[in-house]
Amino acid sequence: MRRFLIATNGVKDENLILSKKIIEYISLKGGTSKQIVGNNGNGIFYEIGDKEQFDCILALGGDGTILKVSRDLRNLDIPIVGVNLGTLGFLAEVEPEQIYPVIDRLLADDYEMEPRMNICGTIIKKESKDLPVKDVALNDIVVTRAGFSRIIGLKIYVNERVLDIYEADGVIIATPTGSTGYNLSAGGPIVSPKTTLMIVTPISPHSLTSKSIVLSSEDEIVIEVLRMRKAQKEEAIISFDGQDGMKLSAGDRVRICKADSVTKMIKLFDLSFYEVLREKIAPHGLKKGMDI
Numbered sequence: 001m002r003r004f005l006i007a008t009n010g011v012k013d014e015n016l017i018l019s020k021k022i023i024e025y026i027s028l029k030g031g032t033s034k035q036i037v038g039n040n041g042n043g044i045f046y047e048i049g050d051k052e053q054f055d056c057i058l059a060l061g062g063d064g065t066i067l068k069v070s071r072d073l074r075n076l077d078i079p080i081v082g083v084n085l086g087t088l089g090f091l092a093e094v095e096p097e098q099i100y101p102v103i104d105r106l107l108a109d110d111y112e113m114e115p116r117m118n119i120c121g122t123i124i125k126k127e128s129k130d131l132p133v134k135d136v137a138l139n140d141i142v143v144t145r146a147g148f149s150r151i152i153g154l155k156i157y158v159n160e161r162v163l164d165i166y167e168a169d170g171v172i173i174a175t176p177t178g179s180t181g182y183n184l185s186a187g188g189p190i191v192s193p194k195t196t197l198m199i200v201t202p203i204s205p206h207s208l209t210s211k212s213i214v215l216s217s218e219d220e221i222v223i224e225v226l227r228m229r230k231a232q233k234e235e236a237i238i239s240f241d242g243q244d245g246m247k248l249s250a251g252d253r254v255r256i257c258k259a260d261s262v263t264k265m266i267k268l269f270d271l272s273f274y275e276v277l278r279e280k281i282a283p284h285g286l287k288k289g290m291d292i
Helices: 014-028 063-072 096-107 273-284
Strands: 003-009 032-038 056-061 080-084 112-124 133-137 140-145 152-158 161-168 170-174 197-203 213-216 221-226 234-240 246-249 253-267
Touching: 003 014, 003 063, 014 032, 014 056, 014 096, 056 063, 063 080, 080 096, 112 140, 112 234, 133 234, 140 152, 140 253, 152 170, 152 234, 161 170, 161 197, 170 221, 221 234
Parallel strands: 003 032, 003 056, 056 080, 080 253
Antiparallel strands: 112 133, 112 253, 140 170, 140 234, 152 161, 152 221, 170 197, 197 213, 221 253, 234 246
């Protein structure tokens, strides 16, 4: 690969010091690059035309930056290399001090491709004639309580049959990639990102028996928002990969299944997922969410 798109979190790479060095190095080695910069996790908006051709995206930031890049640049369908300027960095495999040897390997096509499963969510509003809203997530789709709700009621269906009814702060539907994110801090299981499955994890359930459930990637999950308070119209909020959410009312449903698309991540080092877990979780402890 010779053509690089450098997507930088401008907060993490202060004064774009590392980005400028990468651009100079790529040019020195005969490659080409273009840079796009965002200022924070939720405010990064990349606009790249479909006609622009790149072989690879170098995403400089934390895992949240990589998630945002994967969303905003999904139309390009090109692989991502994460450069870790955050803390844990499960998605960001490359540390800043490794960047020059990594660029050399990319230029020499010395890498492996690791496709990551995405999930698709379709929001069906009970009291709206508008078309259903669809979105895709690499990490997770989360339904949580809205406003001053203390708990929300969620009826979970799998393949049109009722699985459970949660009275909880919410529910997480996580991909294998997302198993080390919010799902982990909510007590859900960690699974290898190479697998294709979905994890259903309730958030602070008001029950002694509600546990995470691992489902096949071929299953279809439906979340129905139940009426808990007559005086409150909007019961819940749905969010895809931690982005700004959409409000849900009683009777609204979210249909979730495996997406047709995958996110292409480039793997450069011969470290197993379990070695990465030991290296990143053990020294830092478990934290809710992820650094962006």
